Each structure stands twice: as structure tokens, then as C-alpha cells.
Amino acid sequence: MHGELRLAQAEMERKGKRLGKSGGLFGGAGVIGFLTLEALTATVIAALAVVLPVWAAALIVTGVLGVITAVLALAGKKEISQATPPVPEQAIASVKEDMAEIKERARR
8 A cells, every 4th residue: 555655656746747847848938939929020010111111110010919909808808707706606506406406305
């Protein structure tokens, strides 16, 4: 029994280390992805600056990004309002139904 517990503990430690490493790799990927988007934004501004003044190109890109930000924020707000309160309402309703049925059977 003790051997199995030690084996399970060792396995969980190995998996925990891997999960920690993968979390770091995902974090690094997120940072590099963010930098990539910044470079893409600069590229779009530079491309528009070929036909427009630089300030106008930057203003257009900023406006588009602002609209995208607003749409994402509104979608996030909608999702949060649907997720709150953080109570398992369906599970509670199911338990109440079960309790009512148990009480009904107990009365018979």
C-alpha cells in the first residue's frame, strides 16, 4: 500500500512539473503573440502611410482597434452577466426536486 502511494506521489510530481513547464511555455507564447500583433499593427500603419499621411494611417488603425475592443468588451460583459451569480442553479433545482420526491414517498 505504501509503495503504491509513493508511486502515485512520484507520478503526480512529474505531472505537476510538466504542467508548470507547459504553463510557462504558454505564457511565453502569449507574450510573443502579443508582440507579433504589435508588429502587425505597425505594418498596417506603415502600409496605409504609403497613400495617407502617417498620422491619418495611425488614426484609422487606432479607430479600428477601438471598435474591436468595444465589441469584445460588450461580448465579455454579456457572458459575465449570463454566468452570474456563480451558483449551480440547475443542480440546486435538481436537488430540490429530488428532496420533494423523497418527502412525497416518505408520506406514503
